[in-house]
Amino acid sequence: MPFTPDQIAELNLLSLFDSTSSQEGIKVHQHSASPEAIAAAERLYSKGLITQHDGGYLTSLGVETVEHTQKLLSVLSTA
Incomplete structure (x- = not known):
């Protein structure tokens, strides 16, 4: 089953988080983020x-x- 566009948007947003630090978050700004990123958040x-x-x-x-x-x-990026 292929990823849906919504799932891809969610994966893209999740990839912006730093998993090594619980003190660093992200902000999806309503006025500058894409509609896909806003909906994914x-x-x-x-x-x-x-x-x-x-x-x-x-x-x-x-x-x-x-x-x-x-x-x-990482797996998908391996040459």
Whole structure:
């Protein structure tokens, strides 16, 4: 089953988080972010992966998901 455009947007947003620091979050600015990023942040918040509807910090589930996302990106980026 292929990734949907919504899932790709969520993966892209998750890849912006630093999984090594729980003190660093992100902010998806409503006036400058793409509609896809704004919607992805809202979905990730609804799923319990981030603490705010517009970014914030990763939850414990979010940290685990980002680690998996980073592994996936690493495997797919290998030449």
